[in-house]
């Protein structure tokens with residue numbers, strides 16, 4: 498997620514309120530994603546695959562799984578702060594870009610969402 502930053506940078510005050518998903522190959526954790534559900538809405542955050550394992554479909558499998566899980570849990574709208582360079586990736590999963598954008602840590606983000 499932020500390989501050049503200290504682990505503290507990735508911690509969130511509400512981490513203990515999230516459901517943290519991981520995709521494993523045998524004992525190795527390859528890809529992670531955290532889901533934060535509030536009523537019928539959910540945000541997914543901290544989506545990342547190990548650099549050397551990217552582009553092998555692991556992230557897609559994990560995201561598809563979590564979208565299904567959110568739906569099963571009664572979530573009606575799921576959203577994320579998408580890095581601008583990942584917009585096309587999320588479009589493939591039926592997320593649409595909203596007109597909300599911001600910058601953090603030198604990266605541009607777009608809020609993207611999907612109705613489940």
Ligand SMILES: CC(C)(COP(=O)(O)OP(=O)(O)OC[C@H]1O[C@@H](n2cnc3c(N)ncnc32)[C@H](O)[C@@H]1OP(=O)(O)O)[C@@H](O)C(=O)NCCC(=O)NCCS
Pocket residue numbers: 498528544545546547550551552553554555556557558578579580583585586
């Ligand atoms: C975003 C991220 C989690 C995706 O994880 P990933 O495991 O690489 O995801 P996938 O392998 O499923 O897909 C990545 C790309 O590889 C492609 N791909 C997947 N399987 C493939 C295969 N077998 N052969 C060739 N390409 C493949 C996908 O189509 C996708 O292409 P795109 O980026 O042009 O849309 C990963 O890039 C990452 O950790 N990035 C750094 C952190 C980050 O940006 N997080 C998201 C913040 S919004």
